[in-house]
Amino acid sequence: MDIKITHLHQNFGGAPVIRDMDFSVMSGERIAFLGPNGVGKTTLFRHMNLMITPAAGGVELDGAAISTLSVKEVRAMKRRIATIYQQHNLIPRFKVINNILAGRLGQWSTTRALFSLLIKSLDVDDVRDVLEKTGIADKMYWRTDRLSVGQQQWVAIARALYQNPDLLLADEPCASLDPRNAEKLIRLLVNWSKQHNTTVIASFHDVELALAYFPRIIGLKDGAVFFDLPAGQVTKQHLQDLYRDEKPREVEAKENVVIPACCITPIEI
C-alpha cells in the first residue's frame, strides 16, 4: 500500500501535535521513524490507521484521500492495515488463539465470530502458521494472561500478521522486548515485508536496530519531518540534532491527551 501525507496538521485543542507534515511511501517500502518522545509519532500512526481524521491537510492511501471515503470504504481500508502497539492490547482472559483470530474480525460475519468464541475455530492452521513465525506455537490454547509480557507482545504481533495487511504499522513494538527478541521481531517484519510486499512503518528508540534493518529513516521532531534519508546517509550529527532537547517539556504530554470523540473516524455497524 502506498501512502501520501500532504501538509498534515493536527492539534487537539492546544499546541499543534503535527504541523505541516509531508512525506510519501511506496508500496512495499520499509520505513523507521526516529525521534524523541512526544513528537507526534503516535498521532501520526493514528492518522495512518484511520482512527482520527486530519484537522488540515491530507492522508492518501493507495491514491484514495481518506477524507473523501465513505464509512464503508473506511472500514474496508482498515481491514488492510494492521497496527502493533507499545502495549500488547490483548484481551487477558482470552485464549491466545482467540486474540489472534481477532485480527480478521473485520472480515467476519457475527455468526462466524460467535462460532469461533463459543464452539471452535475453523482457522487453526492459519493461526498456527503465524504463531510458528513468532515462536510461541505451543501456547496456542493458553490463557493469554498466563503468558509473560514478552510472549504477549508476540501474540499481538501474530495477530497483526494474521490480519495479512498491506500496511503494517508498529508503534514502538520493541518496548517490552529484550534486545535479542527486539532484533528477532525486526527480522520477522523485514522478511514478512519482502515476502508479501507489505509496507512496514515502525517507530523505534533503538537507533542502531533501525539503521541496520530499515532502508529509509524518517526523523520526526516537533511534529514535522526533520530528516528523510536512506539509512546509509544518516549521520551522527543528524541523530544528535534530532534528539537534542530544545523545547519545553510541556508539549510532551500532548500525545496522551484523550482524543475527543469528534476526531475519531466512524466505523460502520
Next chain:
Amino acid sequence: MERPVRFPPALLTTLILALLVVLSIRGLDIDFGLIFSMQGIGQIGSYFYEMFPPDLSGDFLHDVFFAAVETLAISIMGTVFAIPLGIALALFATRNIIGTGRVSGQSNNKGRRLHAPLFVVSRLILNVLRSIPELLWAIIFILVVGLGPFAGVLALSLHTGGVLGKLYADVLENVDPQPVEAIAVTGAGRVNLFFYSVLPQALPQCLSYTLYRWEMNIREATILGFVGAGGIGLFFYKAINLFYIDRVLTLIIAVYIMVNLVDMLSQFLRRKVQ
C-alpha cells in the same frame, strides 16, 4: 491558568454530612436509654425466654420447609427475569456501546444524535426501577396479579433489573478501551467488536454482580410475604402478630440456614467466574 482558591471540597462534604447526622438525630427521637431501661431489658428478656424451645412440630416444619423453598424459588426467578431486563436497558445506557464515546469509534455522525435520547430514556427507566423498593413493587403487583409468589417475583425482577442494568452499564463503560481500539482499527464491525472485546472484559464482573444480587434477593424474598407476595414472610407475619413466639425462632433458624446456603453457593460461583 490559575484557579481561584476554593473552600476545600473534602472539608465542605464532611461538614454537610455531619450536619445531616445531627439533624437526623434530633428529628428521630433517638434515645438509647429506652433499650437499657429496666422495662426495655425486661421486654427483650421475656421475648427471648418465650422463644425457647422453638416449635419443631412435624406439621409446622413441613410448612416452613415448603415456604423456604418457595422463597428460594422467588429469589431465583426474581434474579433470572432481572437479567434480560438489565441487559436490554444497559446496552442503551452505555455511552461506549450506544456510540457517544470513543470506544466504539463512532464519530459525530447521525447515529450518535439518534442514540442520545435512547441513552437518556434508558438511564431514566433504570433510575425509576431502582428507586422504588421491592416491597412497594410487591404491593403494586399484588393489585395487578393478586396475592402470591408471582407478585413477589415481578417485584424482585423490576427492582433487581434496575440495579443490574445500572451495574452492567457501569461495567461495560469501564472496560479497558485499548484492546477494544486495537481490534476496532482492523475494521471490525460494532457487533463483532462488542462480542470479541467489550463483553469478554465485562462478563466476569457482570456475573459476579448478578450472583451478589441473588444473595440480596434471598434476603429480600423473606420479607415479601409480609405484604402477601409469597414465601416464608407470611409465616413470620402470622407468628409475630399472633404471638407464636416459639415459631418465630424456628423461622429465624430456617431463614438463617437458607440465606447462608445461598451465600456460600453464590460466593463459590463468584470465585469461579473471576
